[in-house]
Amino acid sequence: MCMKGRVHRYEGYPMWKTTVPIRVMRLVGVSDVIISTATGGLNRGYKIGDVMIIKDHINMPGFSGDSPLIGKNDERFGPRFPGMSNAYDKQLRQEAKNVVKEMGIEESVHEGVYVMLGGPSYETVAELRLLRLLGADAVGMSTVAEVVVARHCGMRVFAFSLITNKCIMDWDTDDEPLHTEMLSSHSGEPPDQMPAV
Numbered sequence: 001m002c003m004k005g006r007v008h009r010y011e012g013y014p015m016w017k018t019t020v021p022i023r024v025m026r027l028v029g030v031s032d033v034i035i036s037t038a039t040g041g042l043n044r045g046y047k048i049g050d051v052m053i054i055k056d057h058i059n060m061p062g063f064s065g066d067s068p069l070i071g072k073n074d075e076r077f078g079p080r081f082p083g084m085s086n087a088y089d090k091q092l093r094q095e096a097k098n099v100v101k102e103m104g105i106e107e108s109v110h111e112g113v114y115v116m117l118g119g120p121s122y123e124t125v126a127e128l129r130l131l132r133l134l135g136a137d138a139v140g141m142s143t144v145a146e147v148v149v150a151r152h153c154g155m156r157v158f159a160f161s162l163i164t165n166k167c168i169m170d171w172d173t174d175d176e177p178l179h180t181e182m183l184s185s186h187s188g189e190p191p192d193q194m195p196a197v
């Protein structure tokens with residue numbers, strides 16, 4: 001089963017609605033989910049067009065209590081308090097890294113931490129510096145809620161992000177994280193890593 005895009009919290013959907021497709025997949029028997037997303041690169045070593053295999057996340061909306069699992073727990077899907085310490089399956093990440101190595105594209109594929117913010121405004125310089133201090137390598141506005149719901153119902157998760165823009169970490173520059181930059185890095189020539197995907 002394949003999805004063309006997703007809906008986001010910032011479009012006005014409550015978090016649980018953004019993750020309904022994951023539960024539908026589970027109900028029809030899907031056991032492993034592969035999630036892709038666009039992100040801004042916080043890690044100075046990342047370039048536009050690079051891919052980051054997600055090894056962990058920081059659930060910023062979760063810090064303030066916005067979770068897709070809020071409300072009465074449906075035990076048919078999973079437990080009230082699901083663990084998230086191994087959310088991104090180690091074996092799937094290793095298999096992906098083997099493919100990356102075989103293809104000789106290690107320079108443009110990284111493994112890192114994704115941080116989810118609510119958006120839709122992009123981040124200030126101070127916010128981006130804080131996120132970097134917290135250990136995040138890339139920032140986006142999706143993915144985490146889907147991962148939480150997938151793990152809650154016992155699915156294996158592999159997730160990766162395309163670095164669509166570099167985060168602006170310095171004050172008093174004229175650079176802007178333009179949404180057009182984000183879209184153009186989505187739509188041009190397929191990046192070198194595409195065969196690996």
Ligand SMILES: O=P(O)(O)O[C@@H]1C[C@H](O)[C@@H](CO)O1
Binds near residue numbers: 036037039142
């Ligand atoms: O659905 P994704 O996360 O790929 O959507 C992209 C990233 C942000 O959520 C949003 C703005 O850049 O579009």
